[in-house]
Amino acid sequence: xxxxxxxxxxxxxxxxxxxxxxxxxxxxxxxxxxxxxxxxxxxxxxxxxxxxxxxxxxxxxxxxxxxxxxxxxxxxxxxxxxxxxxxxxxxxxxxxxxxxxxxxxxxxxxxxxxxxxxxxxxxxxxxxxxxxxxxxxxxxxxxxxxxxxxxxxxxxxxxxxxxxxxxxxxxxxxxxxxxxxxxxxxxxxxxxxxxxxxxxxxxxxxxxxxxxxxxxxxxxxxxxxxxxxxxxxxxxxxxxxxxxxxxxxxxxxxxxxxxxxxxxxxxxxxxxxxxxxxxxxxxxxxxxxxxxxxxxxxxxxxxxxxxxxxxxxxxxxxxxxxxxxxxxxxxxxxxxxxxxxxxxxxxxxxxxxxxxxxxxxxxxxxxxxxxxxxxxxxxxxxxxxxxxxxxxxxxxxxxxxxxxxxxxxxxxxxxxxxxxxxxxxxxxxxxxxxxxxxxxxxxxxxxxxxxxxxxxxxxxxxxxxxxxxxxxxxxxxxxxxxxxxxxxxxxxxxxxxxxxxxxxxxxxxxxxxxxxxxxxxxx
Amino acid sequence: xxxxxxxxxxxxxxxxxxxxxxxxxxxxxxxxxxxxxxxxxxxxxxxxxxxxxxxxxxxxxxxxxxxxxxxxxxxxxxxxxxxxxxxxxxxxxxxxxxxxxxxxxxxxxxxxxxxxxxxxxxxxxxxxxxxxxxxxxxxxxxxxxxxxxxxxxxxxxxxxxxxxxxxxxxxxxxxx
Numbered sequence: 161x162x163x164x165x166x167x168x169x170x171x172x173x174x175x176x177x178x179x180x181x182x183x184x185x186x187x188x189x190x191x192x193x194x195x196x197x198x199x200x201x202x203x204x205x206x207x208x209x210x211x212x213x214x215x216x217x218x219x220x221x222x223x224x225x226x227x228x229x230x231x232x233x234x235x236x237x238x239x240x241x242x243x244x245x246x247x248x249x250x251x252x253x254x255x256x257x258x259x260x261x262x263x264x265x266x267x268x269x270x271x272x273x274x275x276x277x278x279x280x281x282x283x284x285x286x287x288x289x290x291x292x293x294x295x296x297x298x299x300x301x302x303x304x305x306x307x308x309x310x311x312x313x314x315x316x317x318x319x320x321x322x323x324x325x326x327x328x329x330x331x332x333x334x335x336x337x338x339x340x341x342x343x344x345x346x347x348x349x350x351x352x353x354x355x356x357x358x359x360x361x362x363x364x365x366x367x368x369x370x371x372x373x374x375x376x377x378x379x380x381x382x383x384x385x386x387x388x389x390x391x392x393x394x395x396x397x398x399x400x401x402x403x404x405x406x407x408x409x410x411x412x413x414x415x416x417x418x419x420x421x422x423x424x425x426x427x428x429x430x431x432x433x434x435x436x437x438x439x440x441x442x443x444x445x446x447x448x449x450x451x452x453x454x455x456x457x458x459x460x461x462x463x464x465x466x467x468x469x470x471x472x473x474x475x476x477x478x479x480x481x482x483x484x485x486x487x488x489x490x491x492x493x494x495x496x497x498x499x500x501x502x503x504x505x506x507x508x509x510x511x512x513x514x515x516x517x518x519x520x521x522x523x524x525x526x527x528x529x530x531x532x533x534x535x536x537x538x539x540x541x542x543x544x545x546x547x548x549x550x551x552x553x554x555x556x557x558x559x560x561x562x563x564x565x566x567x568x569x570x571x572x573x574x575x576x577x578x579x580x581x582x583x584x585x586x587x588x589x590x591x592x593x594x595x596x597x598x599x600x601x602x603x604x605x606x607x608x609x610x611x612x613x614x615x616x617x618x619x620x621x622x623x624x625x626x627x628x629x630x631x632x633x634x635x636x637x638x639x640x641x642x643x644x645x646x647x648x649x650x651x652x653x654x655x656x657x658x659x660x661x662x663x664x665x666x667x668x669x670x671x672x673x674x675x676x677x678x679x680x681x682x683x
Numbered sequence: 684x685x686x687x688x689x690x691x692x693x694x695x696x697x698x699x700x701x702x703x704x705x706x707x708x709x710x711x712x713x714x715x716x717x718x719x720x721x722x723x724x725x726x727x728x729x730x731x732x733x734x735x736x737x738x739x740x741x742x743x744x745x746x747x748x749x750x751x752x753x754x755x756x757x758x759x760x761x762x763x764x765x766x767x768x769x770x771x772x773x774x775x776x777x778x779x780x781x782x783x784x785x786x787x788x789x790x791x792x793x794x795x796x797x798x799x800x801x802x803x804x805x806x807x808x809x810x811x812x813x814x815x816x817x818x819x820x821x822x823x824x825x826x827x828x829x830x831x832x833x834x835x836x837x838x839x840x841x842x843x844x845x846x847x848x849x850x851x852x853x854x855x856x857x858x859x
């Protein structure tokens with residue numbers, strides 16, 4: 161392909177996180193011309209993307225203004241939009257990659273001819289997304305509050321049939337300059353200015369040589385002056401922030417686009433993940449990042465919902481002292497000392513399987529996370545890598561494997577019942593029981609993603625439903641088998657003792673063999 | 684009146700070169716609109732023929748940039764070329780209400796028809812684009828002021844309008 165249109169009609173943070181996809185496109189199609197379509201309100205970010213040959217801007221605000229004005233002719237927004245679409249049609253693209261999972265983007269792409277389209281598209285009167293397994297997984301599970309095993313940038317790369325082309329910049333160490341991005345785009349994600357004020361005072365004592373700046377947009381400056389002096393506030397443009405990244409030794413931030421921008425440039429980052437922030441999906445993509453999350457029962461809340469609490473519980477549970485200790489731990493490389501009953505501490509981790517969040521308090525959990533990630537990668541047709549499980553984790557993985565296999569048997573039985581009775585009533589019962597299984601959630605519940613849209617998808621008759629159920633069950637079985645195979649390969653390495661004996665010096669082969677028998681009997 | 688007309692015109696955000704003004708009144712607002720940088724042509728609709736004569740007498744210097752239409756009913760408008768000009772070019776209709784006098788009800792009907800926001804007007808416009816459709820099943824209330832949501836519904840219910848108006852689906856997504 162020589163000329164590609166990438167469509168990214170989301171927010172600034174999402175556009176910044178899509179940089180690896182643009183690089184992936186360049187790698188896949190050397191010498192290609194990349195055009196990027198973004199919302200006009202973010203045109204100021206254009207100079208952050210040297211890999212883009214030309215930007216196109218969708219003027220959402222202007223169209224919304226025209227739609228909302230009664231004095232405007234009912235057909236005027238349509239006329240404006242048609243004229244704009246014609247200008248894009250004149251470009252003749254070889255391919256369109258829809259990086260935006262919205263109906264609006266799918267409708268737009270339908271109007272722009274190209275021999276190759278990938279991502280959510282609207283063709284022949286319906287939405288079509290499932291051109292590959294990664295895209296389906298992304299479509300079904302990314303926006304749910306269930307465990308997810310890929311960073312947004314990673315899964316979007318795979319969904320676009322690209323390699324994940326991102327090498328995190330090396331970790332920087334220094335104490336010359338700290339930046340604080342105190343405001344996010346959502347009140348419920350904000351740690352209060354009052355807390356930041358206290359933190360700043362403590363940082364001055366512990367890091368007397370460090371220059372510390374609070375980043376602010378022009379509209380925030382007046383409000384911030386109540387808490388911070390003019391000298392402390394830095395009102396910088398996005399371009400200035402990007403250009404000065406190399407001066408910055410640490411960014412303390414909420415879930416913001418600045419977090420993505422700076423962490424992707426190698427700036428060590430301390431994220432206070434509050435409200436609906438979900439660092440397991442959109443955490444800092446840099447080599448060095450520490451993330452503090454509250455253990456409040458309501459965290460994380462819904463992306464579009466308001467805070468349901470009378471006080472900002474998730475923010476209040478992260479104390480100023482905890483944040484200060486986290487900053488110190490980052491520099492002393494003693495992250496493991498961060499312990500609290502109220503917060504979860506994680507760090508960004510880069511390994512052969514890509515990016516992940518690793519719990520500082522429960523490192524074994526990370527191995528299970530990697531097991532699921534390896535399973536999905538293999539399912540997507542991406543080459544997996546060998547890795548090891550500690551004995552304790554290995555036992556848990558086997559127990560979970562049994563649950564998955566039992567679930568498979570249950571689903572097969574449900575289908576068998578349906579085939580025997582073949583009634584509409586049974587069809588509804590089948591869907592209801594299946595959705596119960598699907599929504600039980602949890603880490604291994606994510607394997608039921610293949611059934612996720614089953615309860616909402618219309619089926620014309622029982623036969624249609626049975627056919628689709630059987631097809632999905634085969635996919636589910638394949639996933640479970642891949643997972644079992646990976647565990648078995650791990651078992652071999654444990655049996656040999658080549659990893660654990662050398663590392664832990666406490667794993668007798670005989671003990672492992674007992675687990676091995678358990679697994680063999682199960683498969 | 685002149686000052687009021689000036690303030691009204693200055694507050695408008697017009698990017699088009701051609702607009703419709705509803706109500707002739709004393710004519711000062713028309714003069715002010717024509718002073719705006721983009722505006723080259725103004726179509727005026729009124730029901731009072733005597734105002735037309737007065738305007739032509741007082742604003743002779745504007746007559747090459749102005750066309751005045753006098754109509755007495757909203758139905759007459761639906762058959763008039765001004766309505767089709769508005770539909771074809773999706774012209775905006777501007778209202779300087781002090782110029783309406785005691786014609787407010789009539790002018791309001793003019794206004795909704797000129798902007799394509801009544802059921803009858805929409806049917807006429809769709810016919811103009813080659814689609815003779817009965818849309819009363821989709822929009823039952825004849826007095827409803829139509830929005831992009833209604834247009835989207837009409838397009839959804841009438842496959843013949845697709846793909847000519849398929850971009851309506853994009854616009855529909857911009858409305859909650």
